[in-house]
Amino acid sequence: MALRNNRLTNEEYDEHFSDIHPPFETHNAALVEANRCLFCYDAPCTKSCPTSINVPKFIKQITTENLKGAAYTIFSANIMGGGCSKVCPVEKLCEGACVYNLMEEAPIPIAKLQRYATERAIHEKWPLFTRQASNGKKVAVIGAGPAGLSCAHALSREGVEVTIYEKEGKGGGLMTYGIAAYKVTPQFCQEEVDYITSLGGIHVLYNMQLGKDVLLETLQQEYDAVYLAFGVGMARQLAISGEQLNGVVDAIRFIYEIRTKGYPEVPVGESVAVIGLGMTAIDAATQAMRLGAKEVTLVYRRTEAEMPCTAAELNIAKLDGCNIIWLAAPKEIVGENGHVKTLVCEVMRLDERKLPVGTGELISLNVDMVIKATGQLPYTMAAPKIDNEHGRVLINEHAATNLPGVFAGGDCVNGGKEVVDAVQAGKEGAKAILKYLFREVE
Numbered sequence: 001m002a003l004r005n006n007r008l009t010n011e012e013y014d015e016h017f018s019d020i021h022p023p024f025e026t027h028n029a030a031l032v033e034a035n036r037c038l039f040c041y042d043a044p045c046t047k048s049c050p051t052s053i054n055v056p057k058f059i060k061q062i063t064t065e066n067l068k069g070a071a072y073t074i075f076s077a078n079i080m081g082g083g084c085s086k087v088c089p090v091e092k093l094c095e096g097a098c099v100y101n102l103m104e105e106a107p108i109p110i111a112k113l114q115r116y117a118t119e120r121a122i123h124e125k126w127p128l129f130t131r132q133a134s135n136g137k138k139v140a141v142i143g144a145g146p147a148g149l150s151c152a153h154a155l156s157r158e159g160v161e162v163t164i165y166e167k168e169g170k171g172g173g174l175m176t177y178g179i180a181a182y183k184v185t186p187q188f189c190q191e192e193v194d195y196i197t198s199l200g201g202i203h204v205l206y207n208m209q210l211g212k213d214v215l216l217e218t219l220q221q222e223y224d225a226v227y228l229a230f231g232v233g234m235a236r237q238l239a240i241s242g243e244q245l246n247g248v249v250d251a252i253r254f255i256y257e258i259r260t261k262g263y264p265e266v267p268v269g270e271s272v273a274v275i276g277l278g279m280t281a282i283d284a285a286t287q288a289m290r291l292g293a294k295e296v297t298l299v300y301r302r303t304e305a306e307m308p309c310t311a312a313e314l315n316i317a318k319l320d321g322c323n324i325i326w327l328a329a330p331k332e333i334v335g336e337n338g339h340v341k342t343l344v345c346e347v348m349r350l351d352e353r354k355l356p357v358g359t360g361e362l363i364s365l366n367v368d369m370v371i372k373a374t375g376q377l378p379y380t381m382a383a384p385k386i387d388n389e390h391g392r393v394l395i396n397e398h399a400a401t402n403l404p405g406v407f408a409g410g411d412c413v414n415g416g417k418e419v420v421d422a423v424q425a426g427k428e429g430a431k432a433i434l435k436y437l438f439r440e441v442e
């Protein structure tokens with residue numbers, strides 16, 4: 001057993017990584033679903049969306065053939081409404097709140113309808129927004145991910161000149177580099193970033209890392225305000241013996257490689273264990289399977305009731321043929337000739353507070369690859385003078401940090417939530433910055 005790339009034919013890779021949620025095939029198919037909407041007053045779908053997209057309004061606009069209006073309604077609440085329609089866990093957000101669930105009928109496919117309107121807008125480059133005349137203010141944004149782009153777009157609309165410093169070679173952040181390729185393609189992510197920046201007034205400087213290529217002190221001097229949206233950093237370590245063996249990789253790195261190299265280039269084991277059961281763990285496990293692994297096992301130390309992924313995510317893994325071992329925690333990775341051979345896990349039980357505790361019983365899995373997906377550590381080294389709590393940037397109710405004129409939002413503040421939460425944080429950050437720039441509230 002060994003890690004190997006090029007396990008499949010090109011046709012197989014294309015099939016395995018094709019769009020998991022295909023769009024409507026015809027306009028009529030979209031209309032049929034849109035016309036099922038009850039256009040609820042005080043709509044629960046809107047209330048459950050972190051960006052408060054007016055769902056009944058945009059669906060109504062689709063039914064009246066006003067697709068541009070629908071796209072505008074979505075984007076004015078969530079400028080990444082296109083990407084979010086592909087990656088949001090809608091079963092626990094808008095679609096999970098749809099009143100049809102109470103009638104035990106299928107909810108309105110809100111994400112698919114949202115995709116229907118926004119994808120057209122992005123592909124056809126509809127100029128839905130205009131900028132106010134320049135007001136002479138300049139803001140630096142760190143990170144071209146969802147929070148940074150959302151903040152930049154909202155500021156630019158108000159006439160602020162925005163410069164984004166992005167450490168990678170492309171924008172989109174987690175959307176571009178950290179999500180399964182069968183949910184959203186790198187090409188779409190690029191189109192989405194281009195669409196957002198086509199507003200004007202947003203200049204993106206790539207391969208510029210805070211703390212290395214540019215210093216926060218310099219930005220504070222050169223700009224009227226700074227918005228930190230640099231996300232989270234390194235993968236959390238397991239802190240068990242054998243972690244340095246060949247064949248042990250972190251899920252973020254594994255997914256990053258799938259997103260940046262061609263599928264045949266990415267090596268995968270024949271028998272793979274994935275530690276964790278969050279969305280990243282599911283994305284790593286399913287993609288390992290789709291790259292040609294024979295067997296993939298997700299190892300989680302609690303039960304299904306506590307799992308961080310949604311039931312829909314878990315179903316994707318099950319349908320892909322992944323195994324799940326509940327109530328097991330990694331104890332040791334045993335190697336042979338420097339390479340992973342066995343993952344030893346301890347069987348756990350939950351105590352009265354639902355915390356996992358070891359039982360002393362051990363189980364062994366013969367694997368040649370271990371993927372660690374137990375979360376990421378906040379990335380604070382870039383801005384050492386910023387107050388933080390366990391690495392998360394601390395902000396007040398105005399999104400302001402302890403440094404004057406420096407604001408923050410998104411994953412670097414919350415430790416890592418959904419893309420849609422980061423978009424909302426970016427909107428709130430922009431609002432706070434505009435107040436700071438023009439009303440001197442802070």
Ligand code: SF4
Nearest residue numbers: 037038040045098099
């Ligand atoms: Fe339409 Fe469902 Fe939202 Fe009601 S809850 S407005 S039916 S999508």
